């Protein structure tokens with residue numbers, strides 16, 4: 264099962280792996296043509312009704328394969344209204360090849376004739392809300408045609424995820440959907456064929472450029488919508504919490520506060536005036552600080568626990584006490600990780616150990632990333648929390664879904680890159696599902712490192728001179744999806 268949003272991610276990842284959308288459309292169209300052949304014999308009349316998006320594009324390809332049929336291809340609108348280059352190329356190819364193509368300006372002009380089969384390719388996963396004209400009337404005309412209806416990807420007007428329609432929708436007899444079944448189709452009374460369209464498994468296994476689509480900033484967003492993060496850190500070390508906090512800001516969080524020992528507050532503040540401090544008494548975290556931290560955490564979407572806290576036994580006891588009461592989302596890093604295997608918590612945790620810390624938590628690891636993926640998945644399942652295990656290939660698992668991020672480089676062993684990753688993960692976990700947040704954070708952090716080393720984030724190439732603060736500065740560029748068609 265795959266949702267429409269996931270499909271867009273996988274589709275873009277496939278393109279980044281060298282399988283462009285045009286190629287996928289050829290495979291989709293071919294799958295539709297095969298389904299048509301299963302329904303009607305050569306020479307039969309097939310009415311293909313196309314919308315202006317890639318759903319229509321799929322059927323235009325199918326028409327090209329069905330040259331042994333009496334095919335008419337109706338475009339709801341004029342050629343100029345076709346929304347994507349690849350659909351337009353397919354439309355132009357049909358016209359060049361003298362297919363019976365019709366541009367339907369007004370739904371009243373839609374003439375399906377008396378087809379043996381109607382191919383419904385008006386809308387697929389791109390539908391939003393109730394069908395507008397001319398699709399609405401075309402859907403009703405399709406339902407009224409005295410012929411079976413084969414829908415491309417999703418019956419037009421139906422939401423692929425829910426199976427519901429906001430208004431009138433095509434009532435399909437058969438749906439040919441692509442790559443994986445869609446959750447909504449199981450609610451419909453129709454035959455469903457899942458067509459493999461050649462998307463490599465790697466497009467799902469490896470976190471890629473498509474995953475950056477998850478971090479779409481809502482243009483109407485206002486302060487606080489994009490995440491409020493509380494960083495609990497500092498003590499023996501002061502730079503770590505400041506790095507996590509700045510990284511969270513650069514990853515899009517609206518507000519980031521740092522709860523740190525009073526003893527280091529001035530130093531932490533010294534790193535950046537963008538940080539709002541919530542100092543607690545003394546020079547390291549102890550259980551007495553927990554009630555105020557829990558109250559502070561209430562006002563935040565995500566808490567980052569660990570950067571620079573140190574492993575004083577009073578501090579680890581305080582982390583345990585906090586997690587025993589906290590029920591929100593927390594990113595746990597560094598010394599605080601040791602607490603996780605034993606603590607009984609309702610919180611949603613994203614743990615970000617490197618492999619040494621993973622072993623200290625009781626997990627196993629391997630130099631072979633595929634073997635490591637399996638080990639991390641089973642340990643995440645045992646823990647009941649998400650893991651982001653840093654390595655040459657980062658492995659991210661919530662115990663069910665396991666993905667691998669291949670970005671990053673050897674220069675990133677420099678101190679502080681883990682603090683940056685924890686901050687980015689927390690910012691993203693404020694707006695995304697924690698597992699997706701960890702996947703995107705691992706990918707973006709490594710990509711930031713690659714951009715910085717190569718000098719593609721606005722500064723000169725840093726090579727092995729990369730600093731953790733360079734990652735922070737490069738994060739906005741690293742989180743920008745590369746051109747998605």
Ligand SMILES: NC(=O)C1=CN([C@@H]2O[C@H](COP(=O)(O)OP(=O)(O)OC[C@H]3O[C@@H](n4cnc5c(N)ncnc54)[C@H](O)[C@@H]3O)[C@@H](O)[C@H]2O)[C@H](O)CC1
Pocket residue numbers: 270271273274287288291314315316317318319320321346347385386387388389390391392393394395396398415416417441460
């Ligand atoms: N993702 C993949 O891996 C693949 C997808 N394929 C096919 O592409 C469609 C999705 O295409 P897209 O262009 O994103 O959207 P649609 O064609 O479904 O529709 C967009 C089109 O429709 C208009 N529109 C939206 N809502 C409405 C409405 N309520 N009423 C009227 N018109 C509406 C919108 O303005 C656009 O013009 C997917 O389903 C697959 O069929 C690939 O070809 C294969 C891989």
Ligand SMILES: [K+]
Pocket residue numbers: 318383384385386387414415416417418419
């Ligand atoms: K459709």
